[in-house]
Amino acid sequence: MKHVRGFMFDLDGTLVLGDRMGAGAYDVLPGAIETLEALDDRGAPFLILTNGSASPPAHIAAKLRQVGLPIADAQMHTPSTVAADWLKTSGAERVLVLGTPGVGEPLRALGIQTFVPGDVCDKIDAVYVGWHPDCVMRDIEAAANAIWAGAAFTVASNVPFFATKAGKSIGYSRAIAAAVESLTNTPPIVLGKPSQAAMSFVADKLQLPLSDIAVVGDDARLENLMAREAGAFSIGVSTGVTSRAEWDAMPQAQTAHLVLDRLDELLQHL
Numbered sequence: 295m296k297h298v299r300g301f302m303f304d305l306d307g308t309l310v311l312g313d314r315m316g317a318g319a320y321d322v323l324p325g326a327i328e329t330l331e332a333l334d335d336r337g338a339p340f341l342i343l344t345n346g347s348a349s350p351p352a353h354i355a356a357k358l359r360q361v362g363l364p365i366a367d368a369q370m371h372t373p374s375t376v377a378a379d380w381l382k383t384s385g386a387e388r389v390l391v392l393g394t395p396g397v398g399e400p401l402r403a404l405g406i407q408t409f410v411p412g413d414v415c416d417k418i419d420a421v422y423v424g425w426h427p428d429c430v431m432r433d434i435e436a437a438a439n440a441i442w443a444g445a446a447f448t449v450a451s452n453v454p455f456f457a458t459k460a461g462k463s464i465g466y467s468r469a470i471a472a473a474v475e476s477l478t479n480t481p482p483i484v485l486g487k488p489s490q491a492a493m494s495f496v497a498d499k500l501q502l503p504l505s506d507i508a509v510v511g512d513d514a515r516l517e518n519l520m521a522r523e524a525g526a527f528s529i530g531v532s533t534g535v536t537s538r539a540e541w542d543a544m545p546q547a548q549t550a551h552l553v554l555d556r557l558d559e560l561l562q563h564l
């Protein structure tokens with residue numbers, strides 16, 4: 295860890311556990327508050343990147359502060375903040391969003407016009423699929439029509455499930471994107487973890503080279519894979535979807551560089 299100067303933390307299964315629909319208060323995982331406070335004391339930069347796109351980042355940050363986690367609005371990111379950056383950079387001005395109102399909020403904050411299925415728009419530049427528990431066939435049809443007309447196809451997250459208080463919860467955006475892909479034969483561009491778009495976004499926000507960043511998360515297919523591919527330092531935790539035994543059973547070249555059973559064990563390694 296001698297290169298590490300900044301940290302990216304996952305949220306669900308790493309710092310907290312929420313409920314299935316993200317409505318109630320978070321349960322803070324043991325040692326999470328102490329760890330972030332210690333990093334603050336040391337002046338080590340950190341941010342949170344969740345793959346949950348349902349709520350605007352400021353809304354999530356406020357809920358995290360309520361349970362004692364020292365997280366400023368600017369330190370909280372979702373796939374939608376990555377997507378907003380990515381879409382803006384790629385010149386997309388009009389985006390069809392499949393998701394709850396919170397999904398499109400970071401796009402609108404960067405001046406991107408967002409549309410929902412049923413809106414009239416001559417030319418959609420991109421489709422963006424996020425947390426959308428109420429998706430209906432009409433939404434899938436609107437996305438397919440936009441893609442057939444030349445829109446780019448992007449998705450917040452491609453995970454089949456994530457950790458909640460009640461156990462595994464399904465990833466809606468993966469299921470919706472799979473339906474749209476099956477119609478259009480167009481694979482979605484994933485903008486949340488484990489994409490390198492997300493990793494570059496993190497490096498940019500922390501203003502550090504990839505090799506100086508530790509990525510901390512509970513999901514070997516997400517944070518760990520993203521960090522490994524980028525040449526960042528991967529820290530796995532056993533408090534979410536990946537058990538200690540599962541981390542240990544992975545090949546050395548693929549598992550996390552360091553595995554923690556409690557987040558505050560991190561402090562012993564600084």
Ligand SMILES: [Mg+2]
Nearest residue numbers: 304306307512
């Ligand atoms: Mg997680």
